[in-house]
Amino acid sequence: MTRRKIPSFTALQIFEACARSESFTRAADEMALTQSAVCRQVANLEEFLGFALFARVKKRVVLTEAGREYAARISIHLEKIERDTLELMGNHGGGALELAVIPTFATQWLIPRLAGFKREHPEIQVNLSSNTGAFLFADSRFHAAIHSGKAPWPGAQGDWLLEEDAAVPLCSPALLRECLGKTQGIVVEDMMRLPLLHLQSRAEDWRHWFELHGSPHDVEAMAGAKHELFSMLIEAASAGLGAALAPKYMAHRQLALGSLLQIMPHSLPGQTGYWLAYPPERASHPAFSAFRAWLLTQAKMHQAAMQTPPAAAQN
Structure with a gap:
């Protein structure tokens, strides 16, 4: 088997400490080593790599361009190793x-x-982070994404x-009373008397909604404040800033608290x-396999509930 082309882990830790402080002396103090030991490890690493990591300027050391790029990459990997180690220790090996x-x-x-x-799985810890864009798993800390x-x-x-x-039309009862003088019996044309809120990535939703329900408003339906996330859109509607289109x-x-009302049943698919x-290699991991099976079951239950007629759901 071919041996991996990886330098000493100790040398990498010392290099990262030197790069972070741009000082062999401070790195030596941090690593509880002598300055000569730090210099020797950095020199060995430079010899292994075949290029200089630092430029010596009088009594200071300054990262070379190659050293700066290598330090940025090594720092990410060391942080990931530390995080993974601490999480595994804190989770007692459960995953x-x-x-x-x-x-x-x-x-x-x-x-x-x-x-x-x-x-069902007290031994598995699920950490959630917000991320809305596509990325390469190899370049991230994530095991999976929704x-x-x-x-x-x-x-x-x-x-x-x-x-x-x-998506259904949602609005605060206070704004309905202020703009329409009522909270019930609202028709499609009434909606143009309300300020409309939009999701940035779906700025034409209201225009499509009016068109779908027989009342085209090309220009007027595009006016109104835009928000990046559904959560922002819903909070803005709840605060009385306008009417929003969002999945119920x-x-x-x-809706349960009464800060929002579904104005009418007319929806946008x-x-x-x-x-x-x-x-693909994550599929056989025990912790992920358990989460995946549970998540797919929850999704099926949600779909089944959405397809159940209201009358049947009450029986």
């Missing part, structure tokens, strides 16, 4: 999952269900979770869906 998620989907759909997963789209994530394996629910489950808390994306 931790780093999951990139869409913020609103995570807060409104995933997190309320995670207590059930924790009861993303929205119409196809699996390029370069990764993907499981279809569920369709996005239809994303506003279930505000969901435009995308949610996927669980992960590198």
Whole structure:
């Protein structure tokens, strides 16, 4: 078997400390070594690499361009090794999952269900981080991601979770009374008397909604404040800043509290869906395999509940 072309781990730690402080003396103090030992390790590393990492300027050391680039890369890997080690120690070897998620989907759909997963698998820790864009798993700390789209994530394996629910018009009762003088019996044309809020990535949703329900408003329906996330959009609507179009489950808390009302049943069909994306080699990992099986079951239960007629659901 070919031996890996990797320098001494001790040398890498010392180099990273020197690069961070740009001082062999401070690095020696940090690593509890003599300055001569630090200099020797850096020299050995430079010999191994075949290029200089530092330029000696009088009594100071300054990173070369190559040294600066190498330090940035090594720092990422050392931080990841430390984080993985501490997480494994803190979780007593049970396993931790780093999951990139869409913020609103995570807060409104995933997190309320995670207590059930924790009861089934108390030994597995699920860490969630907001990330809305595609990335390469090899260049990140994430084991998997939940993303929205119409196809699996390029370069990764993907499981279809569920369709996005239809978006419904939502508004605070105070704004309805202020603008319309009523909170019930609202018709499509009444909506143009309300300020409209938009999701930045779907700025034409209201225009499509009016067109779908027989009342085209090309210009007027495009006016209004725009927000980056559904969570921001829903909070803005709840604060009385305007009416929003959003999947109903994303506003279930505000609807239950009465800070938002679903103005009418007229909806805009969901435009995308949610996927669980992960590198192929992650599929056989025990902790991820357990989470994946649980998540797919939760998604099936959600879809079944959405397809159940209201009358049947009450029986």
